[in-house]
Amino acid sequence: MKVHNFNAGPSILPNEVLYKASKALIDFEGSGMSILEIGHRTAPFMAVMEEARSLVKELMQLEDDFEVLFLQGGATMQFMQIPMNLLENGETAAYIDTGVWSSKAIKEAKLFGYTDVIASSKESNYNHIPKQFTIPQQASYLHITTNNTIYGTQWQSTPESSIPLVADMSSDILSRSMDFNKYSLIYAGVQKNMGAAGATMVAVRKSMLGKVTRKIPSILDYRNHIENGSMLNTPPVFAVYITMLTLRWLKEQGGIPAIEKINDKKAALLYDEIDHNPLFRGTVVKEDRSKMNACFIMDKPEMEEEFIKFCKKEDIVGIKGHRLSGGFRVSMYNALPYESVEVMVEAMKYFSLKKA
Amino acid sequence: MKVHNFNAGPSILPNEVLYKASKALIDFEGSGMSILEIGHRTAPFMAVMEEARSLVKELMQLEDDFEVLFLQGGATMQFMQIPMNLLENGETAAYIDTGVWSSKAIKEAKLFGYTDVIASSKESNYNHIPKQFTIPQQASYLHITTNNTIYGTQWQSTPESSIPLVADMSSDILSRSMDFNKYSLIYAGVQKNMGAAGATMVAVRKSMLGKVTRKIPSILDYRNHIENGSMLNTPPVFAVYITMLTLRWLKEQGGIPAIEKINDKKAALLYDEIDHNPLFRGTVVKEDRSKMNACFIMDKPEMEEEFIKFCKKEDIVGIKGHRLSGGFRVSMYNALPYESVEVMVEAMKYFSLKKA
Ligand SMILES: Cc1ncc(COP(=O)(O)O)c(C=O)c1O
Ligand SMILES: Cc1ncc(COP(=O)(O)O)c(C=O)c1O
Ligand SMILES: [Mg+2]
Ligand SMILES: [Mg+2]
Ligand SMILES: [Mg+2]
Ligand SMILES: [Mg+2]
Structure with missing residues (x-):
């Protein structure tokens, strides 16, 4: 029996992907070997890697100049790898600080050059996306975090920038249409x-x-990975395979425009309940609310534990807020069905009536 | 139907591990979620990580001063991460060059300090492990590659060293008893x-x-990973889970001493056939032969393709040598059953009779 999985990450995946991967773990495409047991330089795995790379380009409609890589180390490795590759000693990179993740990116960039934090919402506990800032024309790049996973804020549009734009899209990648070629x-x-x-x-x-x-x-030079087709050394075979399957699934759903419609509906349903239900209150200014991670609290914090327990009985998991923001965080990534949000909203309604 | 999988890596895994993982991919310990869908900071995954870390310490009987980490980026990332953490600017690290992997490690170390390559078997196409070398007492560490995966050589014992020993054990880790505390x-x-x-x-x-x-x-500072229990950021959840299951499996087999006996038997069987069969010839000096990767060639190289095709019909895969050494490479890692080596040897015998 599947639960309603609102985890912030690692998080819910499409069932089709899991079933397919579960089979491949025993026998990959009739090879008599598990996907974990085949050489990464064999034709069957090279095809997986190439399909994953080209599906990203296709789904995001990236221009030819883009190369897609699957690396290791998490987004955290990129916090340092980006300035190492793009920021010359003594030069400056501009950053906009919208929370923990941007702050960590800023910290690592300082090891390679100067940083200019041109805007920050820190003073208001990161409850909004800064609107006023001037992009320094001599900076090497401007870095933003398109969706803040912890505070539940999201850039609603791409800032106009004449210097190169760099974006951490860890928590809203492939969830909505954007002009990715602006980056x-x-x-x-x-x-x-x-x-x-x-x-x-x-x-x-x-x-x-x-x-x-x-x-x-x-190993940290992007050019080497490009030259080697994202196979400079042994890639994370299984993670790339799951990614390829998830990208295929997304394409079958109709790609980004189709998933965006569902994501919009899910977010509307939940935020509507947050706004109308007297027990709950959103923590982010309305116009910057994230459609991926909805953060909210209770006016009576002592009830929060009780609500989480109540939800658990309804097979709702992963809604506890990050320790830094408290309250609740309900993550609604691409693979989360609309029905799970309905169940969540029902639970909020029911709990509220019980307490009335 | 399983094939006889002699892949050099990624390579064969125990069936029990694959079956267990295949189930966990659909439902992890009755959670209603896949192992891929749970938060890495939840108790069930933290238990996986802790078990994997402590099984390494237990199986290798490591002293308390050791910390075990599961990082990302492959052994290749370590080529640079080790000197970055251990080699002071202007200081020297000693390396012994036994092939491609040591050479790559040496190349990266040069970015951080001086390197002193105190011995190399390059001149003889890496067909042996150097025996004569003097360890410079002022060097920060001595780096060796305990098993060369490409040329099929293996250090038979740990060199005596009064400076810290660093070892790439990628291709013979946990396969034989060693005094790991010398490292x-x-x-x-x-x-x-x-x-x-x-x-x-x-x-x-x-x-x-x-x-x-x-x-x-x-992200490259080992101390941060230690402080955070190998969870500085999102770890490679599934790869760690598979590792934990594989370590459990090894413990159930009786640990390193038990697997070593089987590995010895497998290697003896194969090398004996290589030596006695007139068609085949080992490429490595006998005393340095690897028990993990046996490299050999045919006196009539034009027959090699034919033999590989013949083996394929017998469901033997992964025996083609690395492009740098040619011929054959038969990898016999822990999970490879003795029976697979028997089938391999039968194929060699039969092919030889057919050609006689
Ligand atoms: C926006 C954002 N950036 C970076 C990270 C860090 O990612 P990783 O754990 O892969 O290093 C996260 C993790 O949740 C995130 O949400
Ligand atoms: C001895 C040795 N060191 C290092 C490596 C490189 O490992 P990775 O691909 O994980 O970077 C290999 C890969 O086969 C190896 O056999
Ligand atoms: Mg941020
Ligand atoms: Mg309300
Ligand atoms: Mg080597
Ligand atoms: Mg012979």
């Missing part, structure tokens, strides 16, 4: 909307690379 | 003897750390 580098740990923990997607414009003078260790 | 840092991509591609095991003595002055990016 120069997009990265995401795949464990939320794209696949299973263990692979990091990096889509980078080739024209951005090779401009810094520092010596970059082989 | 200060041991690392291995887990995709051969320990698990599935996507995790790298690092066992490091805490006393080795914190001695270099350079600023280390957070």
Whole structure:
């Protein structure tokens, strides 16, 4: 029996993907071997890797200059790998701080050059996306986090920028239409909307690379991964396989425009309940609310534990807020069915009536 | 139907591990969620991580000073991460070059300090392990590759060293008894003897750390991973899970001493056939032969393709040699049953009779 899985990441995956992977774990495409037992340089796995890379380009409609890589180390590795590859010693990179993840990215960039934090919503506990900022024209790039997973904020549109845009899209990648070609580098740990923990997607414009003078260790130089078709060394085979299956699934759903419609409906249903239900209150300014991670609290915090227990009986899991923001966080990634949000909303309604 | 899987890595895994993982992919311990869908900071996954870490310590009988980590990036990431953490600017690290993997490790170390390659078997196409070398007493560490996966050589004993020993054990980890406590840092991509591609095991003595002055990016600093129980960021959940299951399996077999006996028998059977069969010839000096990867050639190279085709009909896969060494490479990792080597030897005998 499946639960209603609102985990923030690693998080729910499509059932079809899990069933297919479960079979491949015993016998991959009739090879007499598990997907875990085949060489990564064999034709069957190379095909998996190539399909995953090209599905990303297709679904996001990326221009030819982009190369798609599946690396290791999580989005956290990118916090340092990006400035190492793009930020020259003594030069400046601009960052907008919308929470823990951007802050961590800023911290790592300081090891390679100067950082200019041109806006931050820290003062108001990251409850909104900054609107006022001036992009320094001489900066090497501007880094944003399109969706803040912890505080539940989301950029509603891509900032206009004449300098290269770099984005951490870990928690809203492939969930909504965007002009991805406005970016120069997009990265995401795949464990939320794209696949299973263990692979990091990096889509980078080739024209951005090779401009810094520092010596970059082989494994951290994007150019080496590009040259080797994302197979510089043993890739995280299974995580890439799950990603490929999840991308196939998304394409079958109708791609990003189709999933976006469902994501809009799910978010509307939940936020509507948050707003109308007297027990609950959203923590983020309305116009910046994330459609992936809805954060809310109770006016009576002492009831929160009770509500979580109540939900557990309804097979609702993963709704406890991050320790930094408290309350609740309900994550509604691509694979979460609309029905799970209905069940969640029913639970909120019922609990509220019981308490009235 | 299972084939006889002699792949060099990723490679064969125990059937029990695959069956268990296949179930956990649909429902992990009755949670109503896949192992891929649970948060990594939940109690059930933390237990997996802790069990994997402590099984390594137990099976290798590591002293308390050792910390066991499961990182990302493969053994290749360690080529740079080790000197970054252990080699001070301007200081020297000693390396012994036994093939491609040591050479790559040496190349990355040069980015952080000086390297002193105190011995190399390159001149003889890496067909042996160097015996004559002097360890420079002022070097920060001595790095060896205990088993060369490509050329099929293996250190038969640990060199006596008064400076810290660092070893890449990617292709013979957990396959034989060694005094692991003679080492200060041991690392291995887990995709051969320990698990599935996507995790790298690092066992490091805490006393080795914190001695270099350079600023280390957070994700590359071993101390941060230690402090966070190998969960600094989202770990490669599934690869760690497979590793934990494989370690449990090894313990059930009787641990390293028990598997070593079987590995010895497998290697003896195969090398005996190589030596006695007139068609085949080993490429490595006898005393340095690897029990994990047996490399051999045919006196009539034009027959090699034919033999590989013949083997394929017998459901024998993965025996083609690495492009750098040619001929055949038969990998006999822990999970490979003795019966598979018997089938291999039968094929060699039969082919030889047919050609006589
Ligand atoms: C927006 C964002 N960036 C970065 C990370 C860190 O990702 P990883 O754990 O893959 O390093 C997360 C993790 O949840 C995230 O939500
Ligand atoms: C001895 C040895 N070291 C390092 C590596 C590289 O490992 P990875 O692909 O995990 O980076 C290999 C890969 O086969 C190996 O056999
Ligand atoms: Mg952020
Ligand atoms: Mg309300
Ligand atoms: Mg080597
Ligand atoms: Mg012979």
